[in-house]
Amino acid sequence: MTPRPEVPGPLKRRGPRPLLLHLTLAMLRSNASRAMSPLWNADWRNSSVEAILRSVQDAVRDGNPDRGFPEAVLLETLEQDAALIEGIAAYRRHPGQRSLEDPPAVWAEGGSRLLDYGTGGGRPVLFVPSLVNRAYVLDLIEGHSMLRWLAARGVRPLLLDWGWPAETERRFTLTDYVAGRLERAMAAAARIAGAPPVLAGYCMGGTLAVAAAQRRPxxxxxxxxxxxxxxxxxxxxxRSRQAAEALPLLEPALAFSQTLSVDLLQTLFALLDPWSVAAKYRAFARMPQDSERARLFVALEDWVNDGVPLAAEVARACLRDWYGENAPARGSWHIAGLPVEPQAIAMPAFVAIPDRDRIVPPESALPLAKLIPGAMLHQPAAGHIGMAAGARAEPALWRPLLAWLEGLGRQSEATR
Structure with missing residues (x-):
């Protein structure tokens, strides 16, 4: 018999974060289904829970729906609960690990770095990710790295890795990030590449990039x-105002650490779509665990659960000004005292808006394509993360972005 170790081994993974929240949401849904099932009629056809309806159809075949329906609901919820636990356990024990090494850092300031994926010349493109997620989503794993794919086709990608907010960054405002660190990274990229780069912002990084592009064309x-x-x-x-209304509840945590922690950020995101995490882990339990699809799922979930805290003043501004007052769309968002106005941007622009995005709904992103004069609108059939790193990211985004970048080169040659 193998002796029991005195100290348990470390967990390979902590996700889905926060685990207790997702388990509690699943439990509440199951308990609600079980409690309400005696009151439901078996002929009801408006349920959004398709799995329960399939069980209902099986249950009423014996001609006694009053007895069969609650039993069917009970069995279905028990199966869903078991599948969720099985999916989480399968994810945690999966052997997949990210093995890509970061390229050289060609510039650094505080905890931030500028990573150079280029192999020489080529049009420089400075990629700016969100402040609340790790930058490596654009360099996820072998076969799913937009930056390495572009580099292999003659582009020189430079990635701004914001890093973990240390004592200095914890006091940052949005002005500090945009008019300070981002603009200095832009200047460094132009100096290192020998030419002004294209500025490419992903998710929240795109919102910040709008302000930086207007300020420093x-x-x-x-x-x-x-x-x-x-x-x-x-x-x-x-729903946006409800997110803003959570700010007073978060103030003690913001005051304590001067950041909005990763688990609190994950909680806010989870409450936007409370059932999606449980659903995707149930689906993962049914996947062949040695498949490419499972490998990609694990890589993306590792990234999702490997978040970054948000500086307290930035968190307050995002919740109060962006979600509460809708300041960007209303024209009342200011950086360094000046309003951010996309309509004032006079340069070639490419706006990609995935049509199945549940994190940034298309309706939220579309105004930018309309406000920036002459912007090219691209609407792939993809989701928010899938567009950048999913199984079909290459046709959804990588190729169209590359074609637009190559078009810029042809335009530059034509004007010489």
């Missing part, structure tokens, strides 16, 4: 916005 040659939110009240103003 001399440092860049174009603007690419990838699933960047702008109208924070679209399509559901009430």
């Amino acid at each position: 001399d440092l860049i040659s174009g603007l690419a916005l990838l699933a960047a939110p702008w109208d924070f009240h679209a399509p559901d103003p009430q």
